[in-house]
Each structure stands twice: as C-alpha cells, then as structure tokens.
Amino acid sequence: MLHDTMAESTGLQLELSEEMRMLQELARDFARKEILPRADEYDRSGEWPWDIFHKAREVGLVNMNIPEEYGGLGANVLEECLVAEELAYACSGIQTALMLNQLAVLPLLLAGSDEQKKRYFPRLVDEGKIMSYCMTEPDAGSDVAGIKTTATRKGDSYILNGAKTWITDAPVASFFTVFAKTDPEGGHKGMSCFIVERDYPGVSVSKPLEKMGQHAAQAAMVFFEEVEVPASNLVGREGDGFMLAMQVFDRSRPPVAAAATGVARRALDEAVKYAGERTAFGQPIAQFQGVGFMLADMRIRVEAARALAWKAAWLADQGRRNTLEAAIAKAFCADAAMQNTLDAVQVFGGNGYSREYPVEKLMRDAKIYQIYEGTTQIQKAIIVRELYRDARRGSQ
Structure with a gap:
C-alpha cells in the first residue's frame, strides 16, 4: 500500500513521499503518451476508451482504491487526487471514464461485506469489468433523499423498480451500485444501497445520452423493472443508504x-x-x-x-x-x-x-x-x- 507522509504540526505540510511522486510521474507520463494524443479523437467519436482503459489497468492507474488483497493498489484519497489531476490534464472525459470504478466501489469499501468484496473486486481488477454509481434520477438530482426508485423485500430478495439518469459509464458497465428506497415513507432513513448486476432480468440501459462535453465518459439512463436482487447484495444495513x-x-x-x-x-x-x-x-x-x-x-x-x-x-x-x-x-x-x-x-x-x-x-x-x-x-x-x-x- 502507498503511504502518505504528510504530517500535521502547525498546519498541513504539503510534502509528497517518494512513492507518491513516482505515482504522480507515472500518471503524468501515461497521460502525455496515451491520452493526450487521442483526446480529440474520443471527443469527436464519443466512443468509450476501452484500449486506454486496459493500458491504464495494466499499470495500476484504475481501480486504485481497491485493497491490495483483492488485486488493487490500496491507494488513499490523496493518491487518487494526484492521478486524477494528471489524467484530466490530458482529457477529463477519458479520466472520468477510467476512474469511475473508484466512485462506484466506495459503498462497498465503506460498508460492504467481505463476501461482497471477494465476489466483485477481483472481477473489476482482473477481468477489467466496469461498475457504475446509480444515484441521480429524472426527478432527483441535488435532492438525494428525493429518489423514487424502490426496493421491496420479498423473501430472500428485494424487488427493484425505478429509473436512474446521467449514469456515467452505464453503457459499458457490468455492475451497478444502486440507491433505492426500502421505506418510501422513511425520508432520509428510508434509503438503502444494493449491488445490481447488468444481466439480472429487468435491467436495461439506454443508448448514450448526448451531452456538451466529456464525450468519452458515456452516460445513460438505467431502468429497473421488477428486478430481483438477492438480499445478500444489500450493502451495509437497510436504511443506511443516505x-x-x-x-x-x-x-x-x-x-x-x-x-x-x-x-x-x-x-x-x-x-x-x-x-x-x-x-x-x-x-x-x-x-x-x-x-x-x-x-x-x-x-x-x-x-x-x-x-x-x-x-x-x-x-x-x-x-x-x-x-x-x-x-x-x-x-x-x-x-x-x-x-x-x-x-x-x-x-x-x-x-x-x-x-x-x-x-x-x-x-x-x-x-x-x-x-x-x-x-x-x-x-x-x-x-x-x-x-x-x-x-x-x-x-x-
């Protein structure tokens, strides 16, 4: 694991460790050689940058916050910042596409079970799968607690219904971390988080949405119609989603x-x-x-x-x-x-x-x-x- 040597005495001391400087240089070199020459190409085509993603995965610049025991780098937040700045310098659309897994896995890192981590993290690291973070809805953006997607308990499963929009990387994602209301009348305390696989019956994804910029980071709507999600895919406890x-x-x-x-x-x-x-x-x-x-x-x-x-x-x-x-x-x-x-x-x-x-x-x-x-x-x-x-x- 990479370690942060920043220390606090009278204040924040902005000094990077040698490992951090090496990571920063790796990201800068990758951005200049692999991303910058192709940024305009992906901006014009709107294609998802699979080839760049796999090259970045090989050198450890994606899935960074996944712990080492699951094949990741075990990077901390500051190390993610170092890489994000360098990759976005070359193309923020490609950077967003490449680093979105690190957002989508955060619920698992914070509250997921060991079994969930063992089941999904290696598939992201070793198989190059993509996971998207599903929060925003057509009628709920800034108002997170206002989401309308529901998850109703039925035996050993939850039945998921609703729609999400502007979901980055959704067109290429194999898995989703989805926030839904398990208690529609519970307000902030009625929300829960689930891992949903794309091939579950009832899951569908729209074509990529047209947008102003960051074209390589494709976004789409994701629909859930009577999707049966195993109860074991609940992340953390019911009601802890907000x-x-x-x-x-x-x-x-x-x-x-x-x-x-x-x-x-x-x-x-x-x-x-x-x-x-x-x-x-x-x-x-x-x-x-x-x-x-x-x-x-x-x-x-x-x-x-x-x-x-x-x-x-x-x-x-x-x-x-x-x-x-x-x-x-x-x-x-x-x-x-x-x-x-x-x-x-x-x-x-x-x-x-x-x-x-x-x-x-x-x-x-x-x-x-x-x-x-x-x-x-x-x-x-x-x-x-x-x-x-x-x-x-x-x-x-």
Missing part, C-alpha cells in the same frame, strides 16, 4: 476537485503558450497587461485549487471529518476550471472558438464540474450549514 451516500461524497469530491484542477492547469498552460507566441502591435500579447493579469489570475486559481483538493483528501486519509473541506474544494476547483477555460478561450480570441484549437474542448469539458458530484450551489449550502454547525459548537 448516510452511506454522504460518506461517499466526502471521499469522492476531493479527486473530482483534483481533476478540475487538472483542467484548469491545462487551460493555463495552453493560454501561456499561445500568449507568448501570438503577436499584436509588434509584441507578444502576454506583454499587454490585460492579458498578462488574466494569466496571473489563472495561475493563482490553479495553485489555490490544488491546495484545497489536497487538504480535503488529506483529512479523509487521516480519518478526520472533511465534509466542509470537501465542499470547499469541490466548489472552488469547479469554478476555477470553468473560469480558466473561459479565460483561455478569451486569450485565444477567435481561434479559441474553433475546434481546431484545444481550449474549445476544455471549456465544454469544464462545465460539468459545476454540476456533478453536487452542484456548486449545493456545495455552498453545505458550507453554510457547516459554518453554523461550528458556530453552535463554539457557543457550547
């Missing part, structure tokens, strides 16, 4: 924030290069204050974004509550990616609006970071809630 989902977010949001940082960094690099080469009025446009200050702001966002993502990840790895820090990182990094890509298009001028230049794709890819894993507005609502939670603690 709390489990919240625990998942605390561990999944830092790598998403790190991936957004990778997009922001790529936008900066492209803008710096272009502004240094493009001339106007007899000098590189970077020499004009209006452009130069824009580049400086882009760099500030990248540095701040990375620090916030790493802090949220580090807290999770220390077993400490990171709900506030994960929300801050997700909100800031998503906005940083969006603003940096907008600024990069502006630096490129008319060329930035053309698909012949990379920043057009970066801008399309960046927008989703302000939406999935909880919108920026939801993150701010969490931050406000945590502010008053801390205030109440301080008054006691």
Whole structure:
C-alpha cells in the first residue's frame, strides 16, 4: 500500500513521499503518451476508451482504491487526487471514464461485506469489468433523499423498480451500485444501497445520452423493472443508504476537485503558450497587461485549487471529518476550471472558438464540474450549514 507522509504540526505540510511522486510521474507520463494524443479523437467519436482503459489497468492507474488483497493498489484519497489531476490534464472525459470504478466501489469499501468484496473486486481488477454509481434520477438530482426508485423485500430478495439518469459509464458497465428506497415513507432513513448486476432480468440501459462535453465518459439512463436482487447484495444495513451516500461524497469530491484542477492547469498552460507566441502591435500579447493579469489570475486559481483538493483528501486519509473541506474544494476547483477555460478561450480570441484549437474542448469539458458530484450551489449550502454547525459548537 502507498503511504502518505504528510504530517500535521502547525498546519498541513504539503510534502509528497517518494512513492507518491513516482505515482504522480507515472500518471503524468501515461497521460502525455496515451491520452493526450487521442483526446480529440474520443471527443469527436464519443466512443468509450476501452484500449486506454486496459493500458491504464495494466499499470495500476484504475481501480486504485481497491485493497491490495483483492488485486488493487490500496491507494488513499490523496493518491487518487494526484492521478486524477494528471489524467484530466490530458482529457477529463477519458479520466472520468477510467476512474469511475473508484466512485462506484466506495459503498462497498465503506460498508460492504467481505463476501461482497471477494465476489466483485477481483472481477473489476482482473477481468477489467466496469461498475457504475446509480444515484441521480429524472426527478432527483441535488435532492438525494428525493429518489423514487424502490426496493421491496420479498423473501430472500428485494424487488427493484425505478429509473436512474446521467449514469456515467452505464453503457459499458457490468455492475451497478444502486440507491433505492426500502421505506418510501422513511425520508432520509428510508434509503438503502444494493449491488445490481447488468444481466439480472429487468435491467436495461439506454443508448448514450448526448451531452456538451466529456464525450468519452458515456452516460445513460438505467431502468429497473421488477428486478430481483438477492438480499445478500444489500450493502451495509437497510436504511443506511443516505448516510452511506454522504460518506461517499466526502471521499469522492476531493479527486473530482483534483481533476478540475487538472483542467484548469491545462487551460493555463495552453493560454501561456499561445500568449507568448501570438503577436499584436509588434509584441507578444502576454506583454499587454490585460492579458498578462488574466494569466496571473489563472495561475493563482490553479495553485489555490490544488491546495484545497489536497487538504480535503488529506483529512479523509487521516480519518478526520472533511465534509466542509470537501465542499470547499469541490466548489472552488469547479469554478476555477470553468473560469480558466473561459479565460483561455478569451486569450485565444477567435481561434479559441474553433475546434481546431484545444481550449474549445476544455471549456465544454469544464462545465460539468459545476454540476456533478453536487452542484456548486449545493456545495455552498453545505458550507453554510457547516459554518453554523461550528458556530453552535463554539457557543457550547
């Protein structure tokens, strides 16, 4: 297992271990050699990147958080962040497709039984299967507790009915972690989580949904019609689904924030290069204050974004509550990616609006970071809630 040598004295010390630096370099090299040259191809075709996935699996850059005993790397959240930033720098769509298993297995890592882990983890690691995370529904996105999919106990099984939408990797997934209401009247306490296999009768998946960006990370609707799920596929206890989902977010949001940082960094690099080469009025446009200050702001966002993502990840790895820090990182990094890509298009001028230049794709890819894993507005609502939670603690 890779270990984090970060230590806390007067504060967070941002120093990576030698193993972490090696992992970061591995991910950077893979991204530059295997992903970057083909990013435009997959953006245009919308195909799922199976060949890149299997190459990444061979070198240990997918299924990272699966424990070593099941064939994974046993990586912690910060290590996931290091890889996410480097892969997303090359193509956030391919990065999302490749690393989605790490989101989908989190419920099992947090609450799954040994038997469930033994049954499913090796199939992901050794066989290269894909698992998708099924939470969002047509009428329930930000309102997680508002899901309508039901799971009704019947003997040794649950009967699953409902529909999920915008499920990343669903078109290629063999397994799903599905959140459903076992007690429709129970509110937050009525939700549970299940492992559902694609070949169970009654499971169907739509064709990939058309979307603005991250085309390689195909998303689809998933339908459940009288699907019989063995009771042994219940993850954790009945009624624990909402709390489990919240625990998942605390561990999944830092790598998403790190991936957004990778997009922001790529936008900066492209803008710096272009502004240094493009001339106007007899000098590189970077020499004009209006452009130069824009580049400086882009760099500030990248540095701040990375620090916030790493802090949220580090807290999770220390077993400490990171709900506030994960929300801050997700909100800031998503906005940083969006603003940096907008600024990069502006630096490129008319060329930035053309698909012949990379920043057009970066801008399309960046927008989703302000939406999935909880919108920026939801993150701010969490931050406000945590502010008053801390205030109440301080008054006691």
